[in-house]
Amino acid sequence: MARIAVIGAGMGAMATAARLAVAGHQVTVYERGTTYGGAVGRYEREGFAFDTGPGLLHLPAVYRDLFVKTGKRPLETCVDMVQADPAIRHVLPHHGIDVALPGASHGGVAAALESAFGPGAGERWNAVLGRARDAWDATRRPxxxxxxxxxxxxxxxxxxxxxxxxSGLLRRRTPTLAEVADRELGGALAELLTGLVRGYGIDPATAPASAAVLPYMEQTFGSWYVRGGMRALATAVYERCLERKVAFVFGAGVREVLVTDGRAAGLRLADGTEVAADTVVCGIDPQQLPAGSLPWPPEAVPARGDGVPGRITLLLALRGSRPATAVHRTLVHASGAQVTVMRPDDPATRPDEEHEAVTVSAVPGPGTSDPAELLNLAEKAVQGLRERLLWQEVRTPADIEAATGALGGAVPPPALAGAGGRLLQPANTTAVPGLYLAGGWAHPGGGLAHAGMTGALVAGLIVEGAEFRGSQ
Known part of the structure; x- marks a missing residue:
């Protein structure tokens, strides 16, 4: 039985801890904050409740597998998870288009697009998603x-x-996602594809066409919500860790990874306490640790620069009931600006049926950096929004950094193939034996599902060693 120290209590870190504990190791998680879940947070006020991180889960099979492999109770007995249907609504005010798309139904999506965009729209969309499926199949395992x-x-x-x-320029170089969308979809329909990718914090103008796998993933596997808010999923994973005897130490920031004889040997905490360990798992952005404490070469963790954005979010308390026709997630597209509006049909988010909790978020940029701008766009999705508004809370990237420690409030995107490998995250192994990376800032990247996948990868590498070839 090895002693394993895990830095951070985010979703990827906890998924790793639970799997390692099942394998018989003594696992302790050290978290700088006062609670678990990382970016999967919750804000409550006056009977209203809001997710402060991801609002939906894609690829739920990742967490189903985690619960199957770590205990007797499956995921569905621990949380009430429902598929969002319609999966998404797109509002394009400048085109006069408002269309809701069903979940996990290629035929239903095509029919809705034909109705909204005209003959041929559904066929063009399915052709693009079909090519995205080929990219998915080619790269899913690696x-x-x-x-x-x-x-x-x-x-x-x-x-x-x-x-x-x-012919022309695109024969001499690989096209970007924006160019593919414009060429293969065209006009307003192209905005649906680029908007879905932009929601991950990825710029379609510079992203490779392989980013189309993200809309493919959503449409194929659906969008899922956990009743009580996505925080309930974090609680379920935390409780599974406790069941497997994982220990948690909160208020324990990590100053340094200790190395003895060239191998990870423990942690030095912010208060100077040293903790011995046989293996260390860094479940936070490794660049949160002081540069001098990183025991691997700087090039092993590529500098992000300013390329990974945060989010600005409005938490809106509204008077008046949620309409029965409201869609859980709406993207409002407007002249280069875009916001995501979340309206969960969940009594746990509101004080009573005569009120509604709405979350509006965007990657800061032209038209989405000021709360008033976000409200203007959100009004396109929520009728009478300003008249219904009781109060709002604004969360900026700086607020996110203060709450989670994420540098600049950055939200890691999923890893993507293409672009010469620049959209891949660092490997789960490092230059120092016994030191591993988990969570959204490690392979295969950010998002609830992808961060959860690091649990299987890191646990496999620790338990089976270098011969581990991946999850089955």
Whole structure:
């Protein structure tokens, strides 16, 4: 039985801890804050409750597998998880288009698009998603289910999206997602594809066409909500860790990873306390640790620069009941600006049926950096929003950094193939034996599902060693 120290109590870190505890190891999680869940937070006031992180889960099979592998009670007995249907509503005020798309139904989506955008729209959309499926099939295992091996950045650096080639500039270089959307969908329909990708904090103008796998993933596997808010999923994972005898130490920031004889040997906490361990798992952004404390070469953790954005979020308490026709998630597209409006049909989010809790969020940028701008766009999705508004709370990237420690409030995107490998996260192994990376800032990247996948990868590498070839 090895002593394993885990830095951070985010979703990827807890998923790793639970799997390692089942394998018979003594696992202790050290968290700088006062609670678990990382970015999966909750804000409550006057009977209203809001998710302060992800509002929906894609690829729920990741957490189903976690619960199957770590205990007798499956996920569905621990949380009440429901599929959002319609999956999403798109509002394009400048085009006069308002369309809701069903969940996990390629035929239903095509029919809705034909009605909203005209003949041929559904066929063009399905053609693009079909090519995205080919990219998904080509990269799913090395990108999501296997450790990032030496040379993987080269092998995954090429764009797997089988874009239709034409003469001119795009014959001499790989097209971006925005170019593919414009060429293969065109006009307002292209905004649906680029908007879905932009919601992950990825710029369609510079992203490879392989980013189309994200809309494909959503449409194929659906969007899922946990009643009581996504925080309930974090609670379920935390409780599973406790059942497996994982220990948690809150208010325990980590100053340094200790190395003895070239191998990770424990932690030095912020108060100077030293903790011995046989293996260390860093479940936070490793750049949160002081640069001098990183025991691996700087190039092993690529500098992010300013390329990973945070989010600005409005938590809105509204008078008046939620309409029965309201859609859980709406994207409002407007002249380069975009907001996401979340309206869960969940009594746990509001004091009574005569009120509604709404969350509005956006990547800060032109048209989405000021709360008033976000409200203006959100009004396109919520009729009479300003007249119904009781109060609002604003959460900026600086607020997110203060709450979670994420530098600049940055939200890690999922890893993507293409772009020469620059959209891959660092491998789960490091240059120091016994030191591993988990969570959204490690392979295969951010998002609830992807961060959860790191649990299987890191636990497999620790338990089975270098011969581990990935989850089955």
């Amino acid at each position: 990108l999501l289910e296997e450790p990032l091996r030496p040379g993987a950045r080269q092998s995954l650096g090429g764009d797997p999206y089988p874009a239709l080639r034409r």
